[in-house]
Amino acid sequence: ARTELAPGAVHLPEWLSPGAQLRLVEACREWAKPPAGLRLVRTPGGGAMTARQFCLGWHWYPYGYARTVVDGDGAPVKAMPPWLAALGAAAVEAAGHAVEDTYDIALVNFYDADARMGMHRDSDEKSSAPVVSLSLGDTCVFRFGNTRTRTKPYTDVELHSGDLLVFGGPSRLAHHGVPRVLPGTAPPELGLTGRLNVTLRVSGLTE
Numbered sequence: 157a158r159t160e161l162a163p164g165a166v167h168l169p170e171w172l173s174p175g176a177q178l179r180l181v182e183a184c185r186e187w188a189k190p191p192a193g194l195r196l197v198r199t200p201g202g203g204a205m206t207a208r209q210f211c212l213g214w215h216w217y218p219y220g221y222a223r224t225v226v227d228g229d230g231a232p233v234k235a236m237p238p239w240l241a242a243l244g245a246a247a248v249e250a251a252g253h254a255v256e257d258t259y260d261i262a263l264v265n266f267y268d269a270d271a272r273m274g275m276h277r278d279s280d281e282k283s284s285a286p287v288v289s290l291s292l293g294d295t296c297v298f299r300f301g302n303t304r305t306r307t308k309p310y311t312d313v314e315l316h317s318g319d320l321l322v323f324g325g326p327s328r329l330a331h332h333g334v335p336r337v338l339p340g341t342a343p344p345e346l347g348l349t350g351r352l353n354v355t356l357r358v359s360g361l362t363e
């Protein structure tokens with residue numbers, strides 16, 4: 157079932173098969189290892205994000221992209237594998253958006269039972285290509301807001317393991333966040349305690 161949360165924001169529940177989910181979780185386990193592995197993201201205000209993160213292709217830090225982990229171990233960011241770029245293109249196509257550029261960034265967030273993500277916009281990419289979000293493991297409550305404010309109006313939807321969300325067009329710069337994770341809801345066969353979210357993006361950067 158395809159649901160449009162707002163113009164350009166498309167939800168395809170259980171788009172990833174159980175086998176594809178397992179392969180992506182296994183790949184994340186490897187990428188999360190050092191160097192350039194899972195890290196705590198410190199925010200400019202002196203706080204830290206509660207979701208931990210790693211990146212492929214380009215390293216995101218508040219608020220920009222680099223080729224090395226400038227706010228962590230300093231290592232070169234791991235490469236974006238062609239199969240993951242192809243998954244991004246397939247996701248955009250499945251959502252009914254045009255594929256125009258190569259997906260060259262994966263930003264992966266890991267949420268334990270207490271992690272959240274505050275309302276924000278993703279505006280550090282130079283490209284306006286749609287952002288692809290793949291959810292794995294525990295279910296979460298995802299909050300999709302509006303472009304103008306971090307507050308109401310917003311819509312809350314549950315994201316389950318295997319769900320695809322694509323944010324393009326007028327939804328590309330909308331505020332969004334994750335107010336909570338529902339612990340213990342992951343499919344047991346993934347062997348995952350917590351939630352992984354893989355976002356695929358087009359940087360619009362050359363070097």
Ligand code: MD3
Nearest residue numbers: 265278287289323327328330332353355
């Ligand atoms: C709407 N991640 O990594 S995914 C992020 O579940 C991020 O980890 C959340 O917000 C997570 O920046 C939400 C859904 C999402 C991702 C990117 C978007 C929604 C978006 C970009 C534009 C509009």
Ligand code: FE
Nearest residue numbers: 276277278332
């Ligand atoms: Fe975001």
